[in-house]
Amino acid sequence: MVKREEHAARPRPVGNPVQLVKEAMHASVSDPVAASMNFLNEVAGRFPDAISLAAGRPYEGFYDIADITRYLDVYVAYLGDQGSTPEQIRRALMQYGRTNGQIHGLIARMLAVDEDIHVPAEAISVTAGCQEAMIMALRGLCAGPDDVLLAAEPCYVGITGAARVLNIDVVPVPEGPDGLDPARVAEVARAVRAQGRHPRALYLVPDFSNPSGRCLDLPARHALLDVAAAEDLLILEDDPYGLFGLDDRPRPRLKSLDRDQRVIYLGSFAKSCFPGARIGFLVADQTVVDATGNRTLLAEELSAIKSMVTVNTSPIAQAVVGGLLVESGCSLKAANVDKIAFYRQNMLRLLDALDRHLPAPWRDAVGISWNVPAGGFFAVVDVPIPADEKLLEVSASRHGVLWTPMSFFYTDGGTRSLRLSCSGLDPDTLEEGVRRLAALLRDSIA
CATH class of the missing domain: 3.40.640.10 (Type I PLP-dependent aspartate aminotransferase-like (Major domain))
Incomplete structure (x- = not known):
């Protein structure tokens, strides 16, 4: 009689493994937006020291x-x-x-x-x-x-x-x-x-x-x-x-x-x-x-x-x-009294940092602008160059900062805009992230 342990240890014979055709699967598997977000996550994984102005997650300092x-x-x-x-x-x-x-x-x-x-x-x-x-x-x-x-x-x-x-x-x-x-x-x-x-x-x-x-x-x-x-x-x-x-x-x-x-x-x-x-x-x-x-x-x-x-x-x-x-x-x-105060200050810090690191009249001359939200976690920066996955790769590898292309959120559009999140970072790291972003834009526009 073969012991159960010996039977379990025997190698399984090689069969004919199933291969599924991706194009035959549901369209949600190949969703271009999901693929774009996966790309963003992949870039963040390859450059773990990059400051993320992309993630809209809450600030972890509040959690115990x-x-x-x-x-x-x-x-x-x-x-x-x-x-x-x-x-x-x-x-x-x-x-x-x-x-x-x-x-x-x-x-x-x-x-x-x-x-x-x-x-x-x-x-x-x-x-x-x-x-x-x-x-x-x-x-x-x-x-x-x-x-x-x-x-x-x-x-x-x-x-x-x-x-x-x-x-x-x-x-x-x-x-x-x-x-x-x-x-x-x-x-x-x-x-x-x-x-x-x-x-x-x-x-x-x-x-x-x-x-x-x-x-x-x-x-x-x-x-x-x-x-x-x-x-x-x-x-x-x-x-x-x-x-x-x-x-x-x-x-x-x-x-x-x-x-x-x-x-x-x-x-x-x-x-x-x-x-x-x-x-x-x-x-x-x-x-x-x-x-x-x-x-x-x-x-x-x-x-x-x-x-x-x-x-x-x-x-x-x-x-x-x-x-x-x-x-x-x-x-x-x-x-959420403390969180409300923190996110308010971070949004104000983000807008102030953009104003200082991308100063007028230079930004006006090259065509950079941004909205001024009344709250929340996000602001949008319009730029005179394609804010695409190629620029994001350069941003992460050479300047150590991540952001989200606005094209991810459109059916067709947003190609020259990027979304910045102010929620997940402490104020000093947020400031440094904007400084790095400004360096990317200066170099890329130049």
Whole structure:
């Protein structure tokens, strides 16, 4: 009798290994935007000492491993105060849970406290990052081949990538100097409809958009809601940066202004808590009516999609975020006072460094300019030369600085612009990064 160990140690005979044809696989595998981002990551890996003005990640100086257990303990105590037994608490953290999550009530309170958004807790689905919320919303809304998504351009690659995975066409709506023009949204929606297709929803980041940094003013927000009603559009409002304005002026979310339930709100705790928790959420309080007249909330209907994608969101990760919410009185503004101040100063430092290292009148003479965002993580620099992958390679290898070509965020455009992120670096490193960028531009233009 052959021992199991001896049998396992025998070499497997060489067979005929499968080779898959890439061109026969789904188009999302060969997504050009994904390939571009992979190139950026590859360059960063080859030049690890380069300063990255490319990554939009939060500053790691705010994170401490001890926070995980502290927030977890706070949440467990909260459950006990709510009347849960030790057995119920153990089950809540360690078993499969409610598909749409268990901290939905705390998120509903947070939205009311911070954003004047008042929705029932059942209208909230707690997701595995905001990316899952996008997948759920797109899949639920776009049922046929003629259903399309309108999206502000330049556009966050996560939504266009999600649409590609789902075989949903994305039609760009170009931003203007002040962000998305509601009249242009109506124009594009009508053009799509004239082609026999159905514009189902519009995606945008109204506050300090990624990548452009633009912010819609209040009249434009009201006008956009009017256009959505006139053109029968839903709005996917993505709000990862709304906390981080350069001042405290009120910027009401589209969802807080929404009287017709046109807005599906997409939220994330990646910037306000920490990305590793992978907790996002969607607010979908729209009414769904079936053929028998039964009425439910859209969030409840979308849970069927979530159950087939992730089953449910990690209860342990939810507990960590839940502890942060409990500790802060369900106010992300209160929980992020230090982060808000830090990101404000970093944005101001970035803009000031650009002004000093690329001084007028030289920059005006050669054709360099940049926008002045009212907050967020990103600014865009326009240059008189192609800001492409070739220039990025030179930037990393010779000058030790990384940035993101704006062409990554366009269907066709952005070839002479680059995106800078101010979020992930300490102020002195940010300053040095801008100095290196200025040296690259001087050498390349010369």
